[in-house]
Amino acid sequence: MPEDRTTQQSNLCSLGPRPQIMTGLFVSLLQDHFADADNIEHAVFRDRLYVAGEETKILIEDATVWTPDRTQKRPAIIVKRNAWKHLKRYTLANTGVTEEGYVGHSKVWRGSHTIFCVAPKGGETETLAAETYLFLMRFGPVFRQYFQLLQFELVDIGALSQLEEDSTHYVVPITVMYGWDETWNIRQHVSPMRDVRLSRIFSTYLDD
Amino acid sequence: MAETDTKKPSTKNPFLEMISIKKWKPDPETMDSVDQTLKRATPGGDAEPDQWSKDYTKSR
Numbered sequence: 001m002p003e004d005r006t007t008q009q010s011n012l013c014s015l016g017p018r019p020q021i022m023t024g025l026f027v028s029l030l031q032d033h034f035a036d037a038d039n040i041e042h043a044v045f046r047d048r049l050y051v052a053g054e055e056t057k058i059l060i061e062d063a064t065v066w067t068p069d070r071t072q073k074r075p076a077i078i079v080k081r082n083a084w085k086h087l088k089r090y091t092l093a094n095t096g097v098t099e100e101g102y103v104g105h106s107k108v109w110r111g112s113h114t115i116f117c118v119a120p121k122g123g124e125t126e127t128l129a130a131e132t133y134l135f136l137m138r139f140g141p142v143f144r145q146y147f148q149l150l151q152f153e154l155v156d157i158g159a160l161s162q163l164e165e166d167s168t169h170y171v172v173p174i175t176v177m178y179g180w181d182e183t184w185n186i187r188q189h190v191s192p193m194r195d196v197r198l199s200r201i202f203s204t205y206l207d208d
Numbered sequence: 209m210a211e212t213d214t215k216k217p218s219t220k221n222p223f224l225e226m227i228s229i230k231k232w233k234p235d236p237e238t239m240d241s242v243d244q245t246l247k248r249a250t251p252g253g254d255a256e257p258d259q260w261s262k263d264y265t266k267s268r
Contacts, residue, residue, distance in 0.1 A: 087243055112234055114232060150246065161225045161227040165228060165230065179246040
């Protein structure tokens with residue numbers, strides 16, 4: 001395959017990180033990784049490939065649609081977004097003046113997702129976790145650059161545990177954090193406060 | 209029949225913790241550590257309001 005020397009533009013550019021997009025990103029990356037035997041380091045998963053639909057031999061999906069009975073006897077990877085946190089301000093009001101003279105606004109964020117590797121056997125779960133965390137760790141720098149994040153890093157691989165939602169399955173949680181900053185300008189043509197009147201505010205509290 | 213014979217064996221592995229996907233939260237110490245790293249590594253310094261107020265007062 002020829003080397004790609006074009007500037008890679010992230011599809012996130014137009015929208016920026018949003019909860020559903022980041023979850024979809026993790027799900028898509030993992031589905032692509034587990035869809036091709038040539039990608040997979042651990043031989044046990046080379047014949048349990050991901051395919052779209054119910055016939056997949058490894059279930060990879062968002063935690064909001066997953067239910068324990070969907071896993072059945074196959075391994076599964078469940079992706080769940082954790083809380084996001086506004087991390088720091090550049091100035092007290094998060095503002096600065098742009099080169100064009102507009103007041104620019106900025107916020108720095110930190111988010112994280114946990115990828116739960118689930119399987120009916122403990123050893124299989126550990127192997128699935130290894131395949132998953134190695135993929136995320138090794139390609140993390142590419143994802144960080146491509147998606148224009150400040151940071152993208154594997155930070156935690158939890159202990160092998162039993163799954164509370166289905167005690168016949170084991171689970172290893174893998175957490176990835178990422179940081180980014182959002183900047184925007186407000187070019188006011190009309191005051192957004194023009195319709196805010198005291199009579200409207202106090203109407204809620206008026207006796208009938 | 210002895211009473212213990214009628215009990216069903218536990219399905220919980222005595223050597224492993226139980227994790228709930230529903231209740232699970234990332235380790236706060238780990239997240240605090242990455243927060244500090246990200247704060248230090250981004251430009252502008254850590255302009256927390258308290259520190260900003262102190263610096264502002266001092267400068268006057």
